[in-house]
Ligand SMILES: NC(=O)C1=CN([C@@H]2O[C@H](COP(=O)(O)OP(=O)(O)OC[C@H]3O[C@@H](n4cnc5c(N)ncnc54)[C@H](OP(=O)(O)O)[C@@H]3O)[C@@H](O)[C@H]2O)C=CC1
C-alpha cells in the first residue's frame with residue numbers, strides 16, 4: 045500500500061511518518077514538495093504518486109493570523125482537502141483528514157459529540173469546517189479525525205511556549221476558563237496507524253471503509269484548562285526555578301481570534317470502533333519523559 049502523508053514537518057505529520065512505518069510505502073512530503081495553497085500542484089503531485097491512501101495533517105494552524113489571512117486559510121484548510129478527496133476518489137484511494145474542536149462555539153455544557161451542530165467562532169475553525177464538508181461532499185472512503193490542543197516536543201505548541209516562558213518569568217498568567225483535552229501528537233499518529241493497520245488487514249477493504257468511514261473525535265481522555273495544563277507541564281519539568289501559575293479569565297488575555305469556552309469533545313465513538321486512548325496527564329508525562 046502506498047501512503048501519501050502531507051505536512052511532514054508539522055507535529056502530527058512528523059509523528060505519522062514514524063507511526064506508519066511497516067504499514068506500506070510511506071511518501072511523506074513537506075510544504076516545499078506539496079503546497080496546499082497551490083491547488084494545481086496538489087493535484088499534480090497526487091496524480092504522479094498515485095497513493096492508495098492520503099493522510100492529511102498539513103493545515104494552516106495559526107489561529108490568530110487566520111483572522112487576517114482568510115483567503116489563504118480557506119484555501120489550505122477548506123479547499124485543498126476537497127481537492128485531495130476528489131483525486132483520491134478518481135484513484136480508488138481513501139483519505140484520512142484531521143480537524144479541530146474549534147468547529148464548535150464552546151457553548152455546550154457537556155462534551156461535544158460528532159452529531160452536534162457546528163458553529164465556528166473564528167476563521168481557522170470555519171476554514172477547518174469547510175475542509176470537513178468538502179471531503180464529505182465527494183463521497184470518497186474517508187475518516188475525519190477531530191482533535192484538540194495538540195502538543196509535542198517539537199514544532200510550535202503550548203507546551204513549548206510554557207517551557208520557554210518559564211525560563212525567565214516568576215509568574216505565568218494563563219486562561220483558566222477554557223476547557224479541553226491536551227493531546228500529544230504521538231497519540232494521534234499511533235491511533236491513526238492502529239486504524240490504518242485495521243483497514244489493511246480487513247479481508248474486504250471496501251466493506252471495511254463502507255462500515256467505518258465518517259467523522260470521529262480523537263483526543264486524550266479527561267479534561268483540564270490551559271491553566272491546569274500549564275501546572276501539569278511545570279510539575280513534570282525539571283527547572284532550576286518554577287514560576288507560579290495564575291488562572292485568569294479569557295477577557296484578561298485578549299487575542300484577535302475568539303476561542304471556545306468548552307473544547308471538550310467526546311471520543312466514545314472512536315473508542316468503541318477502534319481502540320482506547322490515554323488520559324491527557326498520562327500522555328503528557330510520557331511526552332516529557
Ligand atoms: N495544533 C493544534 O493544536 C491542533 C491541530 N489540529 C489539526 O490537526 C492537524 C495537524 O496539526 P499539527 O500537526 O498540530 O499542526 P502544525 O502546525 O504542527 O503543522 C502543520 C503543518 O502543515 C504545514 N502547512 C501549513 N501550510 C501549508 C501549506 N500551504 N502547504 C503545505 N503544508 C502546509 C506546515 O508546514 P511548515 O512546517 O512549512 O509550516 C506544518 O508542517 C491539522 O489538521 C490541524 O488543523 C486540530 C486541533 C488542534
Ligand SMILES: Cc1cn([C@H]2C[C@H](O)[C@@H](COP(=O)(O)OP(=O)(O)O[C@H]3O[C@@H](C)C(=O)[C@@H](O)[C@H]3O)O2)c(=O)[nH]c1=O
Nearest residue numbers: 105107144145146192193194202217218219270297303
Ligand atoms: C502564551 C499564553 C497563552 N494563553 C492562552 C491563550 C489561549 O486562550 C490559550 C492557548 O493559546 P494558543 O494560542 O497556544 O492556543 P491556540 O492556538 O488557540 O490552540 C489551538 O490551536 C488550533 C490549531 C486548534 O485546532 C485548537 O485545538 C487549539 O489547540 O492560552 C494565556 O492565557 N497566557 C499565555 O501566556
